[in-house]
Amino acid sequence: MKRVAIVGYAQHPILKNAGALNEVELIMPVVHQLFNDLGISQKDIDFTCSGSCDYLQGAAFAFVEGLSAIQTNPPIKESHVEMDAAWAMYESMLKIQMGDAETALIYGFGKSSPGDLDAIISLQMDPYYISPLWPDRVSLAALQARVLLDQNIITPEQMLATVIEARANSKNNKNALITDLINESDYLNNAMVSSPLNQLDCPPISDGSSAMIIASEEKAYEFTDHPIWIEGIDHRIESSNLGSRNLAASNTLQASMNQLNLKNIKFEVAELHTQFSHELPFLKSLLNLQDVPVNLSGGPLVGNVMMCAGLDAIGKTYEALKENQFTHGLAHATSGPCLQHNMLVHLEAQK
């Protein structure tokens, strides 16, 4: 395996409603901020890969518009994933491993405010058995929450603590959308959206974008003196048939942990793409992170840009390692209902 490092990451302030700002206008500032920070231009980038969701924009191949943010003339090598941009990073990793590129620009963007996210996410499900029933994203998550609560894998108190802590941690995140603190009675008096999940258990509708640059070992030091190495990366998916999965466990995450040999690594920080409050204590216990500071950025509960929040978990882990002299960080990205598809990224600072 070639060593590959993250050399830069930038995030647009997360907005409740970006209004007339279109996707291109959301991406431009973060890409240019990255280029300026590193003193480079698109000419220094061998491969460009984006993550977005055409359903959010309501048009086929809408992501091509996003490409206008990048100078594509003369033609550039590029690709797109109809997924969270964390998977655009994975594709870029492969591109570098294959020797097709030494550097890659990754960006993700999502504007959820104009549409009805619950209805849109329903349309992305299995078109035979699930979509025709129009399950909203909160109700699907709530199915897993109830299983975890019923089996005492998590407690209502842990869900409450997760929400309170996310708000408190938002002070560490200059781009957070939700920053007001709440107390226990605010939480307990909040109306259920889809029981057992109330409004505060769910992430806010968010607009925004993020970008990241990764590079091979050779190129990384040309860009920065402090690259953060992608020591391991693995992703696995479970069945699209929701009812055939065991929602109280995750064999695929376990397999990823084994593959990356995480058992004996002492993580100092972790950022998990946990969009609903029950997912954080569940993953903390699955990933053995009970004693590790998790989601110091506040995580998706204080800002959850669709197709970006997974890349942001990787980006926030990168920032935490860089700013705190930590050595090991773990990032997690997810896709699909009830943590169906998960990616783990082990980041390591230079010793």
Added chain:
Amino acid sequence: MSDSKDLLRAPFELAYNYKRSSGPVMSKFFEALGQQKILGTKSTAGKVFSPAAEFDPETNEPLKEMVEVGPGGVVESFSWIENPQHHHLIKEPFAFALIKLDGADTSMLHMVGQCKEADLSIGSRVKANWSEIQEQRITDIKFFTIEK
């Protein structure tokens, strides 16, 4: 600017204008639903998947043998919606539920209606209620209700 009557106009329908086949396994499942029967697929190890799965996700074995399951079953989990949204099919309070049909080893996502939140729990017995018109779709089951 010309008058609007001079503009060229063309109809635009935002839709997928093609038909999709549901394949050899799911076709059988949907045809049976049209006759108010629920089928599952059975693996060589005897595990029954309903709704019918084309492959066993654990072993990757192609699944062909069809067996009838339900129409009763057990609630494995549910989420309760007190205030349905505009796109939901049931306009009164209802639940999305994972229902393990009698004879099946996996659950089906569907809805449970005509009850209160307090009436429902993990382990509740429910049974399929059929739509007035059968269209060979998953919505041929209108929803499930608590078995009396």
